[in-house]
Structure formats: structure tokens, C-alpha cells
């Protein structure tokens with residue numbers, strides 16, 4: 096291994112590196128993550144390089160070259176890293192430099208020198224150049240040389256892809272402290288806010304990016320995150336939303352200019368259409384209408400038009416519905432019900448689109464909080480979620496030796512037993528023999544764990560029974576009662592007779608009592624007393640519980656044996 | 666973590682219930698599922714520290 100940074104000399108940042116955009120962020124002394132603007136003033140920096148007479152352009156300047164200089168402009172390349180040519184999907188690169196096979200990897204043929212000679216530049220070298228530009232922007236901003244980073248990657252980035260990215264980063268002078276998963280970075284960005292409360296919840300991160308969509312279902316348990324299911328799709332993407340607008344404006348152009356032809360069939364016109372359509376899409380995230388304006392779109396004809404948001408939403412209805420279905424599918428894949436989902440964090444640039452968020456709100460129960468700019472005034476900019484999480488993680492680990500970080504991220508430490516059922520207590524119900532289960536520790540909580548609950552007691556106090564049990568979440572479905580037939584016949588002008596059948600059933604989250612684990616008695620409670628139950632569960636499934644009256648003396652302690660030979664005291 | 670608040674009352678102790686030191690072990694937990702936790706965030710770091718130094722929550726509190 097080449098020279099490692101001495102932790103004391105590290106200047107670490109967070110980097111999110113997408114196929115479409117990249118961002119850089121650092122964590123200030125006060126622990127706040129701040130996203131850095133580059134020299135162009137951009138916080139979302141297009142992951143694009145372009146060469147003009149040997150000069151390297153980056154970011155927004157390079158993106159503008161997609162019109163004039165597409166074959167010397169390298170874009171949408173992140174996913175090619177560490178892959179063989181035969182396994183990549185080159186379609187996002189139709190309108191820029193085309194990927195070509197190069198030994199076991201992917202490269203681009205570009206004229207990147209003043210001599211304008213065509214060179215074969217590997218994906219690894221392109222990535223290094225891109226990361227160097229990001230690193231320089233961060234160094235300029237911070238006034239010190241950045242030398243390490245936490246970088247976010249999709250959850251399906253392979254080890255080979257990470258290794259390739261690690262190498263490319265090293266070439267750019269960046270020591271990668273850790274790769275972290277994009278959706279987990281998004282959750283961390285929220286949890287690191289000063290007013291955030293630790294909770295046990297199921298969070299879905301629904302990321303609608305430029306070239307792909309990525310869904311992750313995460314069990315968040317006291318600030319520890321477990322991926323329960325992930326799902327990826329390369330059809331449903333921001334590109335598709337852009338295409339909807341491209342088609343709309345192309346048709347409008349043709350209506351107005353009958354003999355001019357289809358701008359989508361001319362490479363340069365299409366590139367202009369695409370850039371402007373993306374800009375219109377972004378404008379529609381804030382405004383209720385937006386103007387499209389391109390000089391000399393085709394045959395020297397200038398074209399301007401406007402579109403309002405509701406028209407756009409109608410045009411994009413299929414694509415947005417497809418994204419919603421992906422989210423529902425991921426929840427199914429995790430063997431959960433929509434009612435189990437506490438929050439959906441809408442991430443990726445297209446999360447700015449109000450309809451993307453509102454379609455999710457409509458598809459999920461009211462109890463699911465959809466967090467996006469249009470649904471929650473305190474939402475974090477969805478384009479910045481990953482990079483903020485990365486910067487926070489960087490600040491948490493920058494003082495550790497690399498070896499320490501590697502040890503902590505090793506399966507020896509990360510593979511952890513998770514509860515298969517919730518553990519809780521039985522409270523009183525109408526039916527004495529049964530009791531109503533109330534969870535204290537949720538299923539899918541990693542062990543060891545410690546949780547406590549405060550429970551009400553009968554009004555008059557006295558002696559109570561505390562049963563610890565496992566509980567299984569159950570979805571109770573109630574069909575609305577059909578109206579009595581007779582009544583309907585009498586009511587002749589009742590025109591919505593048939594609607595009864597389509598009336599929605601009511602779905603509720605309830606609990607089924609499972610295995611009883613233990614019983615404990617607390618005696619002589621005061622009137623209005625409360626009981627505290629503390630449950631410690633070890634990695635060996637041993638349970639150590641304490642039952643006591645709040646403010647009272649003594650209490651009862653109980654131990655359930657776990658599995659022998661497994662070490663894991665709580 | 667916040668304490669779970671449960672508003673439904675506990676049942677009254679049935680007449681004649683007895684247990685050693687007022688506790689009766691009855692069952693054991695179902696088999697756990699091994700899963701990977703994400704090595705991210707301050708609470709993971711605390712978990713890793715406990716696991717690597719074989720420390721308990723209460724030792725951690727001290």
C-alpha cells in the first residue's frame with residue numbers, strides 16, 4: 096500500500112459521485128455538514144468532462160459542450176467503473192463520447208490534448224480527472240489541501256466497482272476512508288440534525304436520479320441501520336422525465352413550423368432540446384409554469400414555448416406511477432406492508448418534482464410520512480442528502496487509523512443477529528385471558544439491545560402481572576358493512592348504489608400475541624402508579640429484564656437463558 | 666432512545682399466582698436472523714466499540 100495519511104494530517108470531505116451529478120461537502124467544527132459550491136457556484140456539479148483544444152472543462156461548462164462538442168465530452172460514466180465492456184449499458188452515452196472496450200475495461204476515444212490527437216482514455220483515468228476537479232474545488236474552498244474522503248455508492252455497487260473507484264480516487268490524491276451506501280447516507284443526513292429524535296422505524300429511501308432509480312427499505316433502530324431490501328431500475332429515471340418534455344416541445348415545434356422537420360432527428364437540435372427540457376423540468380419544481388427557449392433549434396429557427404405544471408404532470412403520469420410502483424415493490428420485497436413504513440425519504444434530484452412526492456403520499460397510508468421539499472417544509476435538499484451523510488461520516492471517522500476503520504466495517508463486527516419478532520408486554524383488554532400486545536423492542540432490531548417502557552397500571556393500584564411475550568405484526572382488514580338490501584330498494588333515487596362494492600376496506604396494523612416469555616408480579620403498587628420495564632436482550636438471545644414501580648423501591652429482576660456457547664451479554 | 670410509553674394498563678395479578686422471587690421464566694426467544702448492519706453513523710460506532718472490546722451497555726454508560 097502506498098503512503099497512508101496520518102490521521103492527524105487528514106483533511107476529509109464527503110463526496111457523492113453520481114452518473115449525473117456530483118457534490119462535495121465538509122463538516123464544520125460545530126458538526127454541521129456544509130455543501131461546497133465549486134468555482135462556477137454549483138453545488139450539484141455535472142459529472143462531465145469535456146475537452147476543447149486540449150483544455151479540460153468540468154461540470155456545468157462541460158455539460159454545455161454536449162451541444163457543440165459531444166464526441167469530446169464524457170458523461171454518465173460512473174456505473175462503468177470496474178465493469179467489463181460487455182456488461183455495461185452504454186445508452187445514457189448516446190449523445191456524448193461513446194464507451195469502447197479497452198482490455199478488460201471501458202474507455203473513451205477523445206481528443207483531449209492541444210494537438211487534437213485522438214486518445215483512448217480509460218474509465219479509471221476519466222474518474223480520476225473528475226475526482227481531481229472535485230478535490231481541487233473543495234481544497235480551494237477550505238483553503239487547505241483535501242486528502243481523504245468518504246464516498247457514497249449505490250447499494251448494488253460491486254466490490255470490483257468499489258476497488259476501481261478506490262484506485263481512481265487514490266490517483267486523484269484522495270484516500271478513501273470508507274464507501275457508504277447512498278440511501279444510508281440519506282438517513283444519516285436526517286438523523287444528524289440537532290433536533291432529530293432517535294426512534295425505531297422503517298424508512299424507505301426512494302431515489303429518483305438521472306439514469307436510474309434506487310429504492311432501499313431500511314430498519315432504523317436507535318440510530319443503527321439495516322438494509323432489509325433494495326431494488327434498482329434503469330428504465331425509470333430522470334432521463335425519462337426529460338424525454339416527456341423533449342417529445343412535447345418537439346411536437347409543439349413541428350406544429351408551429353410545419354416544414355421544418357423533427358428536431359429529435361437532428362443530433363444538435365436534440366442535444367439543445369434535452370438541455371433545455373431538463374432546465375424546464377427543474378423550473379417546474381418551483382414554478383407552476385416554465386418557459387422553454389432555444390435559439391436556432393433547427394434550420395436556424397428560434398423556438399420558445401411555455402408549459403404549466405399540471406400539463407407536465409399529466410404527460411409524465413406513467414413514469415411517475417412507475418416509480419411509485421418500484422417503491423411499493425421494494426416494500427413487498429422486504430416482506431413488509433405499506434402500513435409498516437414510517438417514512439419515505441424521497442431522494443435524488445427528481446425528488447424536487449412535487450408530483451413524485453404526492454404520488455407516493457397517495458399510494459401509501461396516511462401514517463407514512465413522505466419527506467420531500469413539496470411535502471415537508473423542513474426537508475433537506477434531496478440533491479444533497481447523500482453528500483451530507485458522507486461528510487458527517489467523514490467527520491466521525493477521520494481520526495481513526497485506516498486499519499481501525501477496516502476492522503469496524505468487517506463482517507465480524509457488522510453481521511449481527513436481529514430479532515425475528517417484536518418483544519413486548521401484554522396489557523389489559525376486554526378479554527382477561529388474552530391481553531393486548533404492546534411492543535417494546537421491534538422485530539429486526541440488532542442485538543444486543545436495551546429498551547425500556549413505562550406502563551400504566553389499574554386505577555386503584557395493587558398487584559399487577561407483567562407478561563413478556565413475542566408479538567407478530569398483523570394487518571387487520573375490515574370490509575365495510577354492506578348496506579341492507581331492503582333499505583336500498585326503498586331508496587329509489589339512490590344513484591350510487593353500485594359504489595358500495597368499490598368502497599375501500601380498512602387496513603390496520605395490529606398485533607398477534609406469540610410466545611409468552613415470562614411472567615412477573617409487582618405487588619402493592621400505589622394508586623396511579625406507573626411501572627417501568629427494562630429489557631436487555633443479548634446477542635445470544637438471553638433476556639435480562641427489570642420490572643419496578645416508577646419512583647418505588649426494589650423491583651423484580653428476571654433472566655431468560657439464551658443459547659449456550661454464544662457470547663453476547665447485554 | 667426514548668422510553669416507550671404505554672397507556673393501556675397492566676392486568677391485575679390473578680389470585681394465587683406464585684413465582685420464585687415473583688418471576689417465572691416460561692419461554693425463550695425465537696431464533697434470530699443474521700443480517701448486516703450498516704457501518705455508518707455514531708450509534709454504529711458505539712456498537713462496534715462494544716463488540717470489539719466485549720463491553721456491555723452499562724459498562725459503556727460509565
Ligand SMILES: Nc1ncnc2c1ncn2[C@@H]1O[C@H](COP(=O)(O)OP(=O)(O)OP(=O)(O)O)[C@@H](O)[C@H]1O
Pocket residue numbers: 112113114115116117139173303304305306307308332333334373376377378380442443444445446447448478
Ligand atoms: N430541481 C429539480 N427538479 C426536478 N428535477 C431535478 C432537479 N434537480 C435535479 N433534477 C434531476 O435529478 C436528476 C439527477 O439526480 P441526482 O443528482 O440525484 O443524480 P445522480 O445520482 O447523479 O444520477 P444517477 O442516478 O444517474 O447516478 C436529473 O434527472 C435532474 O434533471
Ligand SMILES: [Mg+2]
Pocket residue numbers: 113114302304305443
Ligand atoms: Mg443517484
